[in-house]
Amino acid sequence: MASTTFRSAVRRALTFWRRSIQARVVASTMVLSAIVVSAVGWFLLQQTRDGLLQHRADAVLTEVGTAMADANEQLDNASTTDNDADDQYAQLSDQLQQRGSSRGYSLLIFGPVGTTAGFGEGAFYTAGLRSDSIPASLQRHFNEVADTAWTYTTIHQRGRADGPGLVVGSQLQLPADGGIYTAYFLFPLDEEQETLALVTRALVTAAALLLVLIAGLAWLVTRQVVTPVRMARRVAERLAAGHLQERVKVSGEDDLARLATSFNQMASNLQRQIRQLEELSRVQQQFVSDVSHELRTPLTTVRMAGDVLHDARRSFDPATSRAAELLQKELDRFETLLVDLLEISRFDAGAAVLELDEVNLVDVAHRVVDQTRALADQRATRVVVDAPGHPCLAEADVRRVERIVRNLVTNAIDHAETRDIVVHVGGDDQAAAIAVRDYGVGLKPGESAMVFNRFWRSDPARARTSGGTGLGLSISLEDTHLHGGWLQAWGRLGEGAQFRLTLPRRAGMPLRQSPLPLVPADAREVVG
Structure with missing residues (x-):
């Protein structure tokens, strides 16, 4: 039952789609508008995303440059003291950690370069930060002395959800032992992600409202065009059904109004010509009927005379006898024609009936x-x-x-x-x-x-x-x-x-096919 209802609904929908030019125009406009709006929205989102990330990257690099400059300055000042390398490393870590806590980034310091494989026990971590937050490609970049570099990453922290981030790596040298240490600064991109999500929601909402507005405008515009066409179709159907007095209502002076005026003029001309033809046909039918009936009486008289001549033809000379035979033959043809004309007049008058x-x-x-x-x-x-x-x-x-x-x-x-x-x-x-x-x-x-x-x-x-x-x-x-x-x-x-x-087989039953073929089986097949 459900499948039957579904198929019926699908058939009705397909029928509506085939018959409604307004539905097709609105749907086509919606599809094309959706494609354009999606493309424009995607472009705007990409531009917004790139702009936000680029702005964030510039700010991060500036922040890292300032932090590393302060750290180098502190190390330069400490180089005249008797502090050992561990003390300098601890002071450096504390300084950068304090700055990171106030500026909202995490920190990982590792070194010296070339002495230890991987982030060993000597590495410094911000509390909760996992070492797999540093991309392998960036680690390989700093396996030896290298310039400052950065990339995008996913920040993994214990007890917190993962989130997008930006990691910057930079190196500095401890005066105490001359070792090169790599510092990784991890900046979360949560604010940028929220901003991008907000922009995305705004664009989606605006796109939906724009599509609804476009659909409404397309429906209104097509309605202004389709409504007069539908009216003309209904009038044409009534004209075809025999209501020759039907006309399209004309309003305005635009192209559709001029079309309606031309349609009405055409309908008036057709009505006049049809009436003329009907009158001519009626006169012709009446003439055939009257002539056929009027000829019955003289034909009967001529037939009686012709029968007499035909019966007596053997007593005539050959030429007269032949004429009597020809007269009889033509009277037979004339009578047959008269009978056929009377039958045709009955069909024209609608007086023919069946005896089933x-x-x-x-x-x-x-x-x-x-x-x-x-x-x-x-x-x-x-x-x-x-x-x-x-x-x-x-x-x-x-x-x-x-x-x-x-x-x-x-x-x-x-x-x-x-x-x-x-x-x-x-x-x-x-x-x-x-x-x-x-x-x-x-x-x-x-x-x-x-x-x-x-x-x-x-x-x-x-x-x-x-x-x-x-x-x-x-x-x-x-x-x-x-x-x-x-x-x-x-x-x-x-x-x-x-x-x-x-x-x-039964009277009134509609015919769909014939038991015999129209083209005979022995007809030669036409090629070409």
């Missing part, structure tokens, strides 16, 4: 092939059915489905050019489909999307051998949409074409 029933597409395919066998024989074309051994069921209007399949088969016969036609049937738990495959002239690139247009023909100069009206595929597409199905075409010049009808 359980339909087996295998039976539909066989019935249509039987109905069109005479036409196929006239064209020297063979139509075969490739169907599974089980029913392929769909909830549909059997009359309309048969009309779709009949139109597809008739169209295939018209373009097969005496080659065989295969009607494939397939079905699954979600859908049922019929695909009509011919091996005729095929379709040019782009024509598969145009074959369902009203009165469209791939070759206007081509003879209408089957007497088609040019509306059959358009009506088939409307019938398919009425079922919530798919009617798709594939074709390639020289390889024929395939039209596929896919219907949902």
